[in-house]
Amino acid sequence: MSIALKLPAGDGNLQQYQLREATRFTAQQLRPQTARIAYSAAHVVADPFANHDPSTQSAIDWDATMAYRRHLWSLGLGIAEAMDTAQRGMGLDWATSLELIRRSLDAAKDTPGALIASGCGTDHLAPEDARNVDDVIRAYEEQMEAIEALGGTLIIMASRALARVAKSPSDYERVYDRILGQARQPVVLHWLGDMFDPALTGYWGTANLDDAMDTALGIIAAHSSKVDGIKISLLDKDKEIAMRRRLPEGVRMYTGDDFNYPELIAGDGVGALENHRQSHALLGIFDAIAPAAAAALGELAAGHTARYYNILQPTVALARHIFRAPTRFYKTGVVFMAWINGHQPHFTMVGGQQSARSLQHFAELFRLADAAGLLERPELAVTRMKTLLAMNGVWDA
Numbered sequence: 001m002s003i004a005l006k007l008p009a010g011d012g013n014l015q016q017y018q019l020r021e022a023t024r025f026t027a028q029q030l031r032p033q034t035a036r037i038a039y040s041a042a043h044v045v046a047d048p049f050a051n052h053d054p055s056t057q058s059a060i061d062w063d064a065t066m067a068y069r070r071h072l073w074s075l076g077l078g079i080a081e082a083m084d085t086a087q088r089g090m091g092l093d094w095a096t097s098l099e100l101i102r103r104s105l106d107a108a109k110d111t112p113g114a115l116i117a118s119g120c121g122t123d124h125l126a127p128e129d130a131r132n133v134d135d136v137i138r139a140y141e142e143q144m145e146a147i148e149a150l151g152g153t154l155i156i157m158a159s160r161a162l163a164r165v166a167k168s169p170s171d172y173e174r175v176y177d178r179i180l181g182q183a184r185q186p187v188v189l190h191w192l193g194d195m196f197d198p199a200l201t202g203y204w205g206t207a208n209l210d211d212a213m214d215t216a217l218g219i220i221a222a223h224s225s226k227v228d229g230i231k232i233s234l235l236d237k238d239k240e241i242a243m244r245r246r247l248p249e250g251v252r253m254y255t256g257d258d259f260n261y262p263e264l265i266a267g268d269g270v271g272a273l274e275n276h277r278q279s280h281a282l283l284g285i286f287d288a289i290a291p292a293a294a295a296a297l298g299e300l301a302a303g304h305t306a307r308y309y310n311i312l313q314p315t316v317a318l319a320r321h322i323f324r325a326p327t328r329f330y331k332t333g334v335v336f337m338a339w340i341n342g343h344q345p346h347f348t349m350v351g352g353q354q355s356a357r358s359l360q361h362f363a364e365l366f367r368l369a370d371a372a373g374l375l376e377r378p379e380l381a382v383t384r385m386k387t388l389l390a391m392n393g394v395w396d397a
Contacts, residue, residue: 005382006396007363007389014394019382023373025295034297036265036278037252039078039117040286041085042069043334044092044100048348058087058096058350065100066107068343075294077286078115079104080155084196085284086119087331089160091351094124098146105150117188118147121157127199130161133171140179154187155231155282156180160199169205169215176219186228188254188282191216193234195327209234213243224248231256231282235323237264245276255279258323258330262296262312266305284330285319288337289374318368321361329356333365337374340366340381347388359392 006014045068050059069079081104082088082097092100101118108114122130122139130136136159147154156179166172180187191212194201204212220227229252232240237260244253252275255264267278286293292315299307322333332353339347347354366385375381 003378003382005386006394007366007385008360008394010360014396017367019370019375019378020373022375022378023292025291034076035301036297037078037115037254037280038076038265038286038293038297039080039115039254039282040072040290040293041080041083041282041284042072042287043331043338044086044350045338045344046346046348046350048346054350054352058092060096060100060350061344062103064344066103068338069104069107070111071343072287072290073108073111073114075290076297077290077294078117079108080117080119080282081152082119083155083157083190083284084192084328085287085331085334087350087353088119088121088157089123089197090328090331091349091353094121094143097123098143101147101152102150105152117153117155119157119190120144120147120154120187122159122161123157125161127160127164130165132165133162133175136162136165137175137178140175141182144179144183148184153185154183155190156187157190158192158197158200158203160197163200163203166205169211172204172215173219177222180219180223180226183226186226188228189216189220189230190256191230191232191234192256193232195235195325196233197328209236209239213239213246217243217246220251221248224251227251229254229280233257235259235327240264240279241268244279245271247273247275249273250275253279254282256282256284258283258285258319259316261285261319262309262316265297266300266308284334285315285322288322288334289315289318289372291376292372292374314372315374318365318372318374321365321368329353332356333361336362336365337369340369340384341374341376342380347384359388362388 003019007017009015045061045064047059047061052059082100108116120143125139204215206212231254233256264279269277271277296308296312323330
């Protein structure tokens with residue numbers, strides 16, 4: 001059946017758009033025994049009926065939020081919980097983040113094979129209130145203790161407070177030496193570039209990425225038994241590959257590159273050690289493209305590299321659009337995808353961030369999602385896109 005609607009073009013006029021035939025991923029593809037560890041950084045579903053001030057308070061629809069995590073687990077993907085995709089530090093405070101972590105860990109216990117790791121940061125310490133690195137250490141320790149008490153595995157998030165008070169790479173070494181030294185089990189480190197968060201400019205004590213990499217690698221080498229891996233989100237595949245090839249044996253690279261993930265995950269086969277040759281995944285874009293990501297990873301695990309690329313490569317244009325500058329607003333595109341695909345009943349976000357992108361942005365996102373085969377229920381997607389158009393004064397779509 002042919003499905004069409006009118007979408008605004010670049011000149012502001014409406015143009016007829018014809019949807020392609022919907023993609024269907026097989027059950028075998030969607031339950032991969034993958035050769036890569038793959039975490040999806042998952043979004044939260046806001047509660048639009050809560051009586052609260054969205055500019056200062058977060059209200060979560062817990063049932064819908066947990067249902068989406070079960071959906072991701074059902075596809076064979078892991079959950080990176082309470083990360084920036086969940087609007088951590090952009091509407092989601094530490095108290096709500098800890099409740100999110102607790103609920104997700106409880107849900108994981110009831111889901112065979114569920115993989116989950118949780119973000120540990122210093123976001124309850126306002127950067128302007130941090131006086132020195134000891135304040136940062138105490139903040140990290142408070143969150144570590146709370147998450148480990150729940151049985152959670154840690155992702156050590158980059159700290160805005162540390163970026164503010166650190167005076168040299170040695171301050172970073174001191175903080176991470178202390179934190180890694182007392183971690184109960186291996187953790188994932190997280191290096192988030194300033195395109196995602198301008199407050200993290202100069203992380204590891206320098207604006208020079210090569211020097212910053214040296215500092216991070218030195219910390220990892222000194223504590224390799226406590227480091228499962230590092231996720232870097234610099235949107236620079238060459239920097240990721242260079243760092244990957246220098247990691248100690250057994251320490252994984254988790255790509256956070258939402259622009260170049262297909263080739264980084266597939267790997268290049270170059271490197272003295274196996275962990276130097278490919279990246280694993282910890283990606284915000286996997287929330288938005290979950291069925292394609294799961295199917296592609298299943299093909300990669302089966303040795304079908306061409307099929308892997310055939311599925312995943314068409315999603316890259318969509319990812320680059322969702323993560324376009326200002327990159328920190330990519331969460332809006334992720335939640336839009338969940339809404340048009342029927343995984344939540346509304347397009348409302350914590351902090352009202354559904355308004356962070358333009359109607360033109362959403363129209364192009366819709367086209368790219370269709371081109372990548374990611375409109376799971378095309379009729380519903382068209383109905384919801386028409387609703388958004390009508391809310392913006394387009395009544396004849």
